[in-house]
Amino acid sequence: MNNKTKNSIIVITVLVLIFCVYNFFIYTSKESEHPIELSSEALLGQKLWQKNNCWSCHQIYGLGGYLGPDLTNVYSAPNKGSNYIKAFLNSGVKSMPKFDFSEEEKNALVAFLQQIDSTGYYPNTEADIKPYGWVEIKYKNEK
Ligand code: HEC
Structure with a gap:
């Protein structure tokens, strides 16, 4: 050789x-694991979310349909939150149908959106792009 x-x-x-x-x-x-486990109430909310095609008009973390707004942080947005979400479900608006949910189902959808909200921000303006190519995202549920 x-x-x-x-x-x-x-x-x-x-x-x-x-x-x-x-x-x-x-x-x-x-490092990049931030699992969330949905509560049983939020799981019911997620089922309703899928069954009623909320995602065909709404996005979570920017993914979904674009007729309505992104709902990632609707729960914690100023002047929005639980009653605001329920009001939309009760009455609908011109481009969003009215849903006949029971109080329990409305609470479940709110619980789902609340848990989604607790995970992070969208759009995320605090993402930090490291020189080695890693993107560090700020999560809400980080300890
Ligand atoms: C056919 C399309 C469509 C479907 C299906 C739909 N929405 Fe909407 N939704 C809209 C539109 C459009 C708006 C914005 C209305 C406005 O502000 O005038 C909206 C607004 C909202 C808002 C208020 C958002 C904000 O930030 O002001 C919430 C909460 C909401 N929808 C929840 C839901 C949930 C939960 C479902 C499923 C059960 C759902 N929507 C299904 C179209 C839809």
């Missing part, structure tokens, strides 16, 4: 090692 081949083997071995170590850290790091 000449020197050139030896050097190539060393370089490739080092690169493979770096790749393995890098992947080990990426896949075992717990």
Whole structure:
């Protein structure tokens, strides 16, 4: 084996090692895990959200239909919140149908939107793009 081949083997071995170590850290790091578990009430709300196609007109974290506004932070927005959400469900508006939900179902939808709201901000103006390509997002439920 000449020197050139030896050097190539060393370089490739080092690169493979770096790749393995890098992947080990990426896949075992717990840093970006912020799981939320929906309460049973919020789970019912999520079912209603899906069953009644709220997402065909509304977005959560920017994903969904675009006829109505994004509802990620509607629960904590100034002058909005629980009663405001219920008012829309009760009466509808020109471009949003009126829903005949029971009080329990309305509370469930509010609980769902409240739990969504507790996870973060949309749009997120405080995302921090690191020089190594990682984006650090500010979560509300971070300890
Ligand atoms: C056909 C489309 C459509 C569907 C389906 C729909 N909405 Fe809406 N919704 C709208 C539109 C459009 C508005 C904005 C009305 C306005 O402000 O004049 C709105 C407004 C709202 C608001 C007030 C948002 C704010 O920030 O002012 C809430 C809360 C809301 N909808 C909840 C829901 C929920 C929950 C569902 C499902 C049960 C739903 N919507 C289904 C179209 C829809």
